[in-house]
Amino acid sequence: MHKTNEEAKLFVNRLINDLAGKRFKIVVCPPFVSLTDVVEITRGTNISIGAQNCHFERSGAFTGEVSAAMLKAIGIEYVIVGHSERRKYFNETDEMINRKVKSVLSEGMKPILCVGETKEEREKGLTFCVVEMQIRHALYGLSRQEVENIVIAYEPVWAIGTGVVAKPEQAQEVHRFIRKLLSELYDTKLAESIPILYGGSIKPDNFFAIMAQPDVDGGLVGGASLDEQFVKLAQIVQSFAV
Template sequence: MRQQIAAANWKMNLTYVEGQQLLKDILDENVETSEHQVVIFGVPFPYLMTANEKVNTLKNFYVAAQNCSNKKSGAYTGEVSVDMLKSLNIQYCIIGHSERREYFNETNLEISEKLDLLLGAGLKPIFCCGEPLSIREAGTQNEYVEKQLKESLFHLSAEDLKNVVIAYEPIWAIGTGKTATTEQAQEIHAYLRSVIAKQYSQEAADGISILYGGSVKANNAKELFSCPDVDGGLVGGASLVAVDFVEIIKALK
């Protein structure tokens, strides 16, 4: 079975003390994971080291950075490089999140550059893609997300692709309280997998985890994750509530 992943994205939330307490509350539940299940905490940069120390002895629990620079090093004040993340033994990094694309004007090319740096350093990218409301209403979401994959991912070898996690974000469902129906989620996830199969192979497509990233909550996670092509979730708001995120972990296939 493909890896089933519950990935928390704390975004720019929580003080250090609040973050420590949230992590403690979740870990204190001692949720057992199967061999194919993975839990990832995407925490703000200042909390990476401490969070990693809390989970690095736990089976199938990891920490992710929420972003990285597309430059290897140099005079880029305020940026964080892939090599810096690697030096902290961080194993995952979220790239191409819709908020980074929208608010910071990140392009598919820049995201592609980040992807290459991460894979070159042995980190696993969580690559985000997805369409805004206008595209969904126009019915062109398939073409939109296919373009994101082609321009950022499809220069990779099949071997490198194995180390990428994809997170599909229906931007119209993030922070709005709206959630795609299970049918909509399954449909777009299956389409993404078919695009990968066409570019690489069915074997490559069947091996890649595709997460749903649109308002996953404790009360809809099980239904969403039951879809054959949905391999878990990239969770925003619900990941800031210990009891909710614990239930989301438990909902993994």
């Protein structure tokens, strides 16, 4: 919940210039009120636009909510689903997240599925159990063809907005676990093709070491996406692009 519509337009115009020619996928997810203008500004550029959330129903008496169909109609390509803040502050359950994933896919968009454990869960040694259950629930009832269009983001809750970042080896072990789980649920080829992002207090001074891990494909950037740090992070990703 940052930036007015005018601030968002100014910022994205700067990003278009600073990120031109980058050889990797760049997705910006502004608040709902800025989506229409930002989609128009970025049309024909290398920046795709995503939404931060959606409702799981296509329409109905859900005052204040926005459906996947509405987002698709204005040109949105990605939707963040199951972010830890949605789980925590708005009590989103695994069942709701599964329905949102299906709704996003049904409209031809790509869900960015967020999973991750709390500090208490990590301290109790439950990291893999929590992540596995979140993924199994989120992907329940989905075909291999549908899962091909999903992006997964591992965001340890204890590292979001805290200034604490997972060590590169901590990020890698969970990303490797997620890829192994996808291989078991579907197959190895699919598991290797799914982008798995890391999110959690990413900054230019810690991101290179995380990106260097073999199973980290990119970042889900929070606070550092609001200023020039985002461009610096993009430059780091560019150094790994092939």
